[in-house]
Amino acid sequence: MARYLIRRVLLAVLTMFAVSVLTFLLFFAVPTSPAYVMCGKQCDAHAIAQTEQRLGLDKPIVTQYGEFMKGIVAGRTYGTGDLAVRCDAPCLGFSFRTNEPVTDIIKRTLPVTVSVVVGALIIQLVLGVGLGMISALRRGTAFDKAAVGVSLVGASMQIYFFGPILLLVFVYTLHWLPNPAYTSPFDDPVKWFTQMILPWVTLGFLNSAIYARLSRAQMLETLSEDFVRTARAKGLPKRKVYARHALRAAITPIVTIAGLDLGGALGGAVITETVFGVNGLGRTSVNAVNDLNLPVVMGTVLLAAFFIICMNIIVDVLYSVIDPRVRLS
Amino acid sequence: MTQTPAGPHDFAEAPAGGLAVGEAPLGEPGEEVAAPSGTAIIGRSPGQLAWIRLKRDRVALVSGIVLLIMFVLAIAAPLISKLYGSNATDQHSDLLDTSGYPLGYLGGISGSHWLGLEPQLGRDVLMQLIYGMRTSLVIAFVSAIITVAVGIIIGIIAGYAGGIVDSVLNWIIDLVLAFPFFIFCLAAIPVVTDAVYGSRGDVSALFRVGLIIAVFACFSWTYPARLVRGQVLSLREREFVEAARAAGAGMGHILFRQLLPNIWAPILVVFSLNVPSFITGEAALSFLNIGVVEPTPDLGRMINNGTSFLQTDPFYTMVSGATILILVLAFNLFGDSVRDALDPKSSR
Numbered sequence: 001m002a003r004y005l006i007r008r009v010l011l012a013v014l015t016m017f018a019v020s021v022l023t024f025l026l027f028f029a030v031p032t033s034p035a036y037v038m039c040g041k042q043c044d045a046h047a048i049a050q051t052e053q054r055l056g057l058d059k060p061i062v063t064q065y066g067e068f069m070k071g072i073v074a075g076r077t078y079g080t081g082d083l084a085v086r087c088d089a090p091c092l093g094f095s096f097r098t099n100e101p102v103t104d105i106i107k108r109t110l111p112v113t114v115s116v117v118v119g120a121l122i123i124q125l126v127l128g129v130g131l132g133m134i135s136a137l138r139r140g141t142a143f144d145k146a147a148v149g150v151s152l153v154g155a156s157m158q159i160y161f162f163g164p165i166l167l168l169v170f171v172y173t174l175h176w177l178p179n180p181a182y183t184s185p186f187d188d189p190v191k192w193f194t195q196m197i198l199p200w201v202t203l204g205f206l207n208s209a210i211y212a213r214l215s216r217a218q219m220l221e222t223l224s225e226d227f228v229r230t231a232r233a234k235g236l237p238k239r240k241v242y243a244r245h246a247l248r249a250a251i252t253p254i255v256t257i258a259g260l261d262l263g264g265a266l267g268g269a270v271i272t273e274t275v276f277g278v279n280g281l282g283r284t285s286v287n288a289v290n291d292l293n294l295p296v297v298m299g300t301v302l303l304a305a306f307f308i309i310c311m312n313i314i315v316d317v318l319y320s321v322i323d324p325r326v327r328l329s
Numbered sequence: 330m331t332q333t334p335a336g337p338h339d340f341a342e343a344p345a346g347g348l349a350v351g352e353a354p355l356g357e358p359g360e361e362v363a364a365p366s367g368t369a370i371i372g373r374s375p376g377q378l379a380w381i382r383l384k385r386d387r388v389a390l391v392s393g394i395v396l397l398i399m400f401v402l403a404i405a406a407p408l409i410s411k412l413y414g415s416n417a418t419d420q421h422s423d424l425l426d427t428s429g430y431p432l433g434y435l436g437g438i439s440g441s442h443w444l445g446l447e448p449q450l451g452r453d454v455l456m457q458l459i460y461g462m463r464t465s466l467v468i469a470f471v472s473a474i475i476t477v478a479v480g481i482i483i484g485i486i487a488g489y490a491g492g493i494v495d496s497v498l499n500w501i502i503d504l505v506l507a508f509p510f511f512i513f514c515l516a517a518i519p520v521v522t523d524a525v526y527g528s529r530g531d532v533s534a535l536f537r538v539g540l541i542i543a544v545f546a547c548f549s550w551t552y553p554a555r556l557v558r559g560q561v562l563s564l565r566e567r568e569f570v571e572a573a574r575a576a577g578a579g580m581g582h583i584l585f586r587q588l589l590p591n592i593w594a595p596i597l598v599v600f601s602l603n604v605p606s607f608i609t610g611e612a613a614l615s616f617l618n619i620g621v622v623e624p625t626p627d628l629g630r631m632i633n634n635g636t637s638f639l640q641t642d643p644f645y646t647m648v649s650g651a652t653i654l655i656l657v658l659a660f661n662l663f664g665d666s667v668r669d670a671l672d673p674k675s676s677r
Contacts, residue, residue, distance in 0.1 A: 015507045023513075027520055156658035158609055160616045160632050161650030164639055172640045267511030271613055275636070285512065286617050289519050297516045304509035312507070 008316070012309045019305045024065050027294045068093070092302070093295035095288075102299040105284060112182045112280035115192070116199045116272055117265040121258070123204025128211025129254060135212070136219030137242065147212060154209025159268065163202045163275035170198065180276035203272045207261065214257065218250040225249070252323045256315050263311030266304045379594075382670040389666030395659040403463040410456055414441060417460040417626045421451040430642055444648055447631075448638045454645065458652050460626035465656065468538060468621075469607035472545040477600050479546060480553025485584050487554065488561025495558075502551045510548045514610070517544055518619050534625040541620060545607055553599045560592040594671040601664035605657045612653055628653050 051057075057064065070076055071091035078085045078094075087094070092102035128151075135147040170177045178191075180199055185192040222228065223246055231241045270282035277283075281300060288296035373381070383389050402409065410416040421442070426432055431446040438445045444454040487498040518540055526532055564570065565588065573587045614620035615629030623630075628649055635646030 015504055018504050019507060022508075023516075026517060152662070153654075153658060156605070156661050157654060158612065158650070158657070160613065160629070161646075161654060164632070164636055164643075164646050164650065168639055168643050264509060264511075266509060270511065270515065271616065274617060286515065286619075289516055290618060292519060292523055294520070297520075301509060301512055301516055304512045305507055308509055309507050 005313075005317070008313050012313060015309055016306065020069070020302060021065065023298060023301050023305075024068060025061070027298050092299040095296050096293045097291060102295050105296060106281065106299055106303065109279060109281040109284045111184070112278060113266065113269045113273070113282055115182065115185070115196055116203065116269050116278065116280060117262070119196055119200035120203035120207065120268075120272075121262060121265070123200055124207035124211055125258060127204065128208030129215045129251070131208070132212040132215030132217075133219050133242075133247070133250075136216045136223065139220065148216070151209040151212040151216075154206055155213065157206055157209070159202055159206060159271045160275055162206060163198070163272065166198050166202055167276070180278055182278055182280070199272050199276050199278060202275070203268055207268070211254065211257070215250065215254055218253055219246065222246045222250040248322070252319065255318060255322060259311050259315035259318065260308075263308040263315075264304075266300075266307065375594075379670045383666060386666045386670065388662050389670070392659040392662040392666065395655065396663060399462060399656060399659070400466070402459050403466050406456075406459045406463050409459060413456065415453045415456060417456040418452060418624050421446055421453070423451075425449075425451045430638075445644060447634070448642045448645060454648055457626045457631060458628070458649065461628040461631060461649070462652065462656065464538070464621055464625055464627050465608050465611060465653075468541055468545075468611045469604045472542045472549070472607045473600055473603040475542065475546040476549040476603055477553050477596060479550040480599075481557050481589070481596065483550065484554040484557025485561055485588060488558040489565055489580075489584055489588070498554075498558075502554060505548060505551050508548060511610070511613070513548065514541075514544050514614060515617065515619055518614065532622050534622060537620075537622050538625070541611060541614065545610065549603065549607075553596065553603075556595055556599060557592060560595060561588055564588055564591055598664070598668045598671060601660070601667050605660035605664065608653070608657055608660070 059067075067076055071087060071089070071093070073089060075089035075091050076087055078087060085094075087101060088103075090103055092106075094101055095105060131147045131151065135144040138144050167180075171179055177198060178195055181195050183191045183195060227249075228241060228246050231245050232238070236245075266282060269280060270286055272278075273280045273283040274286055281303075285297060285300035287293075288300070415421070425446065425448075429449040429451075431448065431451070433439060433445075442453050442455065444458065446452065447454060447457065483498055487495045518537075521540055522532055522537065525536070570583060570587055573583050578587070611620055612627075612629030612632070615627045616633045618630070618633060620629055621627040631649035632646055632653075635642075635649060639646055
């Protein structure tokens with residue numbers, strides 16, 4: 001186990017390194033000088049050169065990459081003398097637009113995105129797995145058919161269509177809910193909940209369609225296996241067989257998918273946050289992309305890759321915990 | 330077994346006339362019952378069998394017809410535009426009220442503008458939808474074809490070559506999978522556009538479409554590659570490959586003439602899953618203002634434009650959203666049917 005983990009982590013570090021090199025090359029090898037983007041049209045050549053020097057953009061790309069990575073690990077200092085600006089580890093640079101440290105931007109917006117994603121994850125797991133399991137147990141009934149139909153449509157539905165529909169119905173027409181926004185749950189939990197419920201339902205309901213299809217198929221497969229019949233034959237009540245034996249076997253692949261989904265959740269969060277105008281990490285990164293605010297974009301991409309790689313490892317370890325047949329080696 | 334009455338499924342097990350024909354008689358059930366067991370069983374190729382199963386699937390029929398209509402609409406868009414009397418970029422500002430909303434009900438539906446007009450710009454919604462579908466379908470199909478082609482080539486090479494080549498290719502696949510696909514698309518498209526066009530502005534529509542396709546292909550070939558690799562790994566030790574090798578066949582012949590025809594079914598399934606996911610991916614990018622640029626009509630951007638008028642003219646958003654939904658739903662249903670037809674044992 002320990003050896004496996006060490007190997008996986010080493011491999012993950014190597015992958016993270018490759019991702020960072022590629023991202024860096026793509027974003028900082030662009031001909032348009034970031035210094036130009038940063039200070040806009042009013043800057044003359046001298047001012048641009050000065051900015052470039054301060055940001056270290058006049059150095060060769062390898063040195064720049066080295067400094068960037070050093071900044072993440074140990075922090076770095078931009079510029080020299082009086083103009084020097086200290087950026088503590090983990091330093092991802094400063095926003096070209098507002099000069100705010102990227103780390104601060106992420107710290108400010110990440111809780112919003114975590115709120116959206118975790119809330120949606122709970123809905124999609126409870127609703128999706130629940131629907132899938134029940135329709136597998138009641139295969140062929142009207143409930144099953146309705147659930148299959150809903151999940152079919154849900155799997156083809158898009159956040160950027162479903163979100164506006166919900167907004168139109170519940171906010172603009174019925175006035176039941178306030179316009180979605182983010183309030184810290186520690187300040188005002190009720191407000192946080194009512195403002196977040198639409199993003200949760202949108203993301204959660206659409207994702208639950210996939211979970212419902214998957215868990216229904218898994219449950220059907222498990223129910224046809226010998227050990228379920230054996231458990232029934234030895235006299236265990238139905239409920240016990242389903243809840244203890246079948247559910248555990250059927251849930252393993254769902255845990256995998258949920259873990260990987262969580263790793264890539266930022267993608268879905270980007271669209272959800274844009275639809276509802278919630279200022280999370282996703283919306284911030286879209287705005288940064290449109291502004292060519294490269295440090296912010298770079299920070300988001302690296303963070304997203306980090307999440308994906310971490311979740312991959314966690315899922316593999318979790319898999320072996322849930323399913324003893326899987327040996328890590 | 331031979332005494333049982335001739336139900337259509339029993340033929341499969343009965344090696345009538347010594348001909349083991351797989352599931353051949355699954356053909357037309359009515360025909361089978363009518364024909365006495367004396368008639369010869371027709372040998373059918375797996376492809377023909379799949380086609381027969383697909384033809385009998387009602388969901389496949391309906392979704393197939395919907396797709397066909399959409400294809401025809403998209404292909405014949407210029408012709409339809411001529412017959413219909415307006416195109417996707419004309420601005421009918423005379424039909425808008427002073428604040429830029431279409432006159433009349435439901436977004437300005439009228440005899441000459443069947444689905445109304447776009448708020449502010451006054452462009453015809455129906456023509457925008459048809460041309461937008463064209464954009465979606467072109468991007469999705471080209472991306473899917475490139476994705477699958479690259480995946481096949483890399484997968485076959487990795488699977489057949491084995492050893493160090495396989496390890497390296499596998500690591501590259503792992504690496505690409507670690508990239509946050511959507512975030513990276515989002516970030517790469519404006520940055521690359523900027524790198525090519527700089528501050529000149531005017532991005533050509535063709536360049537942007539090509540870039541979207543390239544980015545999609547760059548990050549999606551991994552799945553078909555993995556799949557093909559796995560299939561090739563199990564196939565390469567089989568006798569027919571050995572026979573081909575013994576007969577002196579070259580590497581290219583073995584790879585593309587012997588191995589490839591045996592893995593078409595899973596490849597087709599991957600393709601059918603890829604197309605709708607690229608349609609939604611492209612629409613999502615355009616929704617975030619990062620996809621296709623104006624004035625090329627695009628479904629995702631229509632929704633994005635529509636959200637600003639959600640309270641005053643919801644019809645515009647609803648129509649464009651519904652079009653994407655129908656398109657993707659039809660593709661998904663058809664894809665499911667194709668998968669069932671190719672692999673009847675699979676239970677969804």
